Amino acid sequence: MPVQLDSYLQGSWTVGEGDPVTLINPSTDAAVATIRPITRSLAEDVAWAREVGGTSLRAMSFAERGAMLQAMAKAMHEAREALIEVAIANGGNTRGDAKFDIDGATAVLSHYAYLAKDLGEKSWLIEGEAAEIFRGSKIRAEHILVPRRGLTIHINAFNFPAWGMIGKAAVALLAGVPVLSKPATSTAHLAHAIVALLVERKLLPEGAFSLLMGSAGDLLDHVGPQDVVAFTGSQGVGNKIKTHPAVIAQGARVNLETDSLNAAIIGPDVEAGTELFDLAVRDLAVEITQKAGQKCTATRRALVPEALVEALCESLFDRLDRTKIGEPSDKANRMGPLTSKAQHADALAGIEQLSADAEIIRGNPARRDGFEGVPAGSGCFLEPIVLQAKPGAATNPAAAFHNHEVFGPVLTLLPYDGELDTAAAIVAMGKGSLVSTVYTDDRTWLRRAVTEIGPHLGRIVIANEKSAGASMSPGCVFPVANHGGPGRAGGGEELGGLNGLGLYMQRVAVQGGASQLARLLGK
Ligand code: NAP
Numbered sequence: 001m002p003v004q005l006d007s008y009l010q011g012s013w014t015v016g017e018g019d020p021v022t023l024i025n026p027s028t029d030a031a032v033a034t035i036r037p038i039t040r041s042l043a044e045d046v047a048w049a050r051e052v053g054g055t056s057l058r059a060m061s062f063a064e065r066g067a068m069l070q071a072m073a074k075a076m077h078e079a080r081e082a083l084i085e086v087a088i089a090n091g092g093n094t095r096g097d098a099k100f101d102i103d104g105a106t107a108v109l110s111h112y113a114y115l116a117k118d119l120g121e122k123s124w125l126i127e128g129e130a131a132e133i134f135r136g137s138k139i140r141a142e143h144i145l146v147p148r149r150g151l152t153i154h155i156n157a158f159n160f161p162a163w164g165m166i167g168k169a170a171v172a173l174l175a176g177v178p179v180l181s182k183p184a185t186s187t188a189h190l191a192h193a194i195v196a197l198l199v200e201r202k203l204l205p206e207g208a209f210s211l212l213m214g215s216a217g218d219l220l221d222h223v224g225p226q227d228v229v230a231f232t233g234s235q236g237v238g239n240k241i242k243t244h245p246a247v248i249a250q251g252a253r254v255n256l257e258t259d260s261l262n263a264a265i266i267g268p269d270v271e272a273g274t275e276l277f278d279l280a281v282r283d284l285a286v287e288i289t290q291k292a293g294q295k296c297t298a299t300r301r302a303l304v305p306e307a308l309v310e311a312l313c314e315s316l317f318d319r320l321d322r323t324k325i326g327e328p329s330d331k332a333n334r335m336g337p338l339t340s341k342a343q344h345a346d347a348l349a350g351i352e353q354l355s356a357d358a359e360i361i362r363g364n365p366a367r368r369d370g371f372e373g374v375p376a377g378s379g380c381f382l383e384p385i386v387l388q389a390k391p392g393a394a395t396n397p398a399a400a401f402h403n404h405e406v407f408g409p410v411l412t413l414l415p416y417d418g419e420l421d422t423a424a425a426i427v428a429m430g431k432g433s434l435v436s437t438v439y440t441d442d443r444t445w446l447r448r449a450v451t452e453i454g455p456h457l458g459r460i461v462i463a464n465e466k467s468a469g470a471s472m473s474p475g476c477v478f479p480v481a482n483h484g485g486p487g488r489a490g491g492g493e494e495l496g497g498l499n500g501l502g503l504y505m506q507r508v509a510v511q512g513g514a515s516q517l518a519r520l521l522g523k
Contacts (some may be wrong), residue, residue, distance in 0.1 A: 002031045005192040007038055008199060008211040009045040011052075014038070016214055023189055026092035026337045026344075026380040027327055033090065033189045037214025045210065046180065046222040050151040053178025053207030058147060060205070061123075065174050066116020071203050073109035076102065076166075079197050083162065083190060090189035091161065092337040092380065094328040097291045101190070104477070105166035108495070111479040112170045115498055125501065126521055133511065140514045142521060145505035147176030150226030150252075152504055153219065155241065157233040158184035158339055159294040159407075161191040167479075168230055168494065173208060175504035177228065180210040180219075184233070186340045188213055220244045223252040228504055230494070232257040232296070238490055255503055256490030257483070259405040261430035262287075262474070263301045265449065267440025268418030272311035275468040280439045281312065283463075284411060285319040286473040288384050289335045293409035294343070297435050297475040301401055302411060303426055305418040309388070313413070317362050320384045326372025333372050337380040338408055344380040350406030351385055357399040358387035358412050384409040394426060402429035420445055424452035432487020437461040437474045458485035458493070 002022065006013045018037035025032050057065065076083065080102060087098035119125065123146070130140040152172045156164040161183055169179045183191035195211045198204055212219065223229060223246050231241050235258040241247065242254050264287075266280050287299040304312050328336030338344045351365045363385035369376035387410070393399045394414035401412040416422050427436055436457050438449045441464045454460055459481055461474040477483050482496035494500055510517060517523075 003033045005033050005035050005188060005213050007213045008195055008209070010048045010210075011206060018214060021185055021214060023090055023186060024340065025089050026339050027374060027378075029378060035185060035188060035214045038212065038217050042212070042217055042219050043222045046151060046219070049178050049180050049207050049210045050224065050227070051207070053151070053209070054149060056205035056207055057173065057176045057178060060176070061121040062116045062119035062174065063121060065176065066113040066119070068203060068205075069109045069116065069170055069174060070113035072166075072198055073106040073113065075197055075201050075203060076106045076109070076194060083193055086190045086193045087162070088329050091187045092328055092339050093291065094333055094336045095331055096334065097328070097336065100290065101160050101162045104160070104163035105194075108163070108167040108170045108479045112174045116174055125498070125505065127507070130514065130517055138514050139511060140517050141509050141511045142517055143507055143509050144521070145502060145507055148226045148228065148504060148506050150177065150224055150228060152177050152179050152228040152230060153223065154179055154181040155216065155229070155231045155233065156181065156183050156191070157296070158187045158343070159291060159296070161187045161189075162194060164232055165191045166194065169209065171495070171500040172228070172504045175501045177504040178208050178210075180212060182212040182216055182219065185214055186342070221246050223247055223250050225250045225252065227252045228255070229253070230255040230492075230503065235259045235488055235490070253503070255484075255492040255494065257296065257492045257494065258488065258490035260296055260434040260485055260489045261300045261402065261405055262297060262433045263303060263427050263430065263436040264299045264474070265303045265423050265427065265436060265438045265453070266305060266308060266312070267438065267442055267445055268305045269442045269445070270305070270308065270439055272308065272315075274465060276439055276441065276463065276465045277311075278315070279463055279468040279471055281315040281319060283437065283473045284316055285323070287475050288320070288386075288409050288411045289323050290475065292335055292338050292382065293384070294339065294407055295475045297477060299411060299437070299474065300405060301426070301430065302413050303416050303423050304413055306415045309413065309415050313361065313386075316386065320362065320386070323384070324372055325381060325383060326374055330373055335384075335409070338382055339380070341380055343407065344382060347382055347406055347408035347410065350404060350408070351410060353400045353404050354387055354406060354410070354412060357393040357396070358389045358401055360385060361388045361413070362386035382408055385411075387412045389414045395422065397429045420448050420452060423449070427453050428456050430456065430488065432485050432489045432491075433457055434483070434485040434489050435459040435461060435474050437463060439463050441465050456486065458482050458489060
């Protein structure tokens with residue numbers, strides 16, 4: 001019998017009035033849960049969370065809020081096995097994929113709890129040094145960050161129900177700003193299970209966290225000037241949020257994390273059989289299969305020097321052939337299904353679009369059988385698909401692979417001439433991405449790559465023969481590093497250690513006498 005997942009608003013579990021929406025198990029098509037969306041006005045819920053949650057959190061020091069994050073991490077870790085089961089059942093995650101999501105969430109909590117220790121009892125953060133307002137003046141200006149007096153509304157994508165929700169919440173809560181989180185409906189069971197755990201253990205002060213299940217209803221109509229809306233999802237919905245009349249009228253702060261056509265750029269010096277070549281192949285295989293390619297940071301375009309294409313295909317296909325796809329609860333299987341029928345249909349339509357400018361060179365999008373432990377035709381399985389750009393298409397900015405993100409196990413190889421200028425132009429055709437990786441031992445080439453490719457990215461991963469053994473695949477987001485990217489990727493910035501707190505705090509220039517400022521700021 002599917003469980004009903006209620007919203008947590010004004011400190012209580014609340015049943016919605018809307019028609020029930022069914023969440024499925026994408027391996028078996030069985031119903032696992034239902035959600036009744038809230039259709040009444042959310043005005044009171046928003047106002048209550050802003051007022052009550054803000055008061056609770058601002059009464060706590062950074063150190064106390066950090067201790068709260070640590071307790072949340074501990075609770076999630078203790079409930080890890082149960083949470084993994086939910087991720088398998090509703091997300092189609094393999095155990096590895098489920099751990100990636102859940103452990104990613106606890107890692108962000110622990111990281112921000114650790115940073116909080118150094119922030120101690122202060123009520124603000126000081127940025128940089130005091131500056132004379134003009135040369136010789138006794139008057140100084142210093143910049144501080146104080147918690148905004150609003151609510152932060154987090155609207156999340158379906159692919160990381162744990163990491164997406166908790167990764168955002170950890171930073172906002174440490175900053176002292178209450179959270180109202182709206183998970184994507186199709187995979188919301190895991191987000192609900194985490195919030196139920198935190199509520200049951202009484203780890204959150206009153207009003208600090210609210211959960212809205214199902215569609216957003218009239219949520220955005222109630223944003224205020226101190227509120228922050230942080231969205232992760234598709235570019236189309238992100239644009240609707242950014243241009244929502246209330247968001248514009250109130251001047252609410254908006255952060256968007258949207259689509260991305262991440263690239264792997266293999267330098268012209270990389271030779272088959274080297275450790276660096278093997279690393280590039282491993283990374284491509286991980287990025288295409290982990291979470292069945294449903295990662296915003298997954299590599300979508302691989303720039304391969306023309307002379308290396310054949311060797312790379314041989315090694316990559318060999319790895320993909322050895323990746324078992326099937327029922328995700330079976331530990332032997334390394335790749336599960338896409339998370340919903342809608343997602344599966346979108347991916348197939350996307351492959352069709354890419355096929356205008358690229359040939360499928362590995363995989364069959366129509367395959368519906370032969371997945372381990374899965375009856376033929378059942379579930380939302382798609383085997384890894386590799387395409388190769390048609391001659392001349394790699395450098396055509398209108399080519400579909402530069403314009404359309406297929407959110408699944410799909411990669412397009414773009415043979416190129418090995419010139420840095422060509423590589424930079426191709427990366428730029430993605431119109432802004434979260435992350436790209438450069439594989440090279442040529443230091444001059446790398447230096448130019450960072451300046452030429454960097455402006456199109458939020459993060460650049462560099463790998464050479466020496467660091468290959470320790471290198472992490474680029475889709476792994478660490479809380480110390482910036483997450484976000486320009487253009488198509490939304491223009492947002494999240495995480496990045498203490499920088500991440502800036503999203504939820506107001507920068508105030510405090511101007512006054514040098515000694516008065518020093519006393520006030522405790523310097
Ligand atoms: P989506 O369809 O854009 O939905 C994202 C969220 O927005 C969901 O919670 C959805 O709720 C909600 N939503 C939809 N319409 C809305 C509206 N009019 N007002 C307010 N909220 C609305 O994206 P998705 O399919 O869940 O996720 C896949 C996309 O996310 C991909 O394009 C991927 O690139 C992107 N993504 C980006 C990042 C990043 O960090 N840049 C990370 C992960 C995913 P419902 O589910 O209830 O419709």
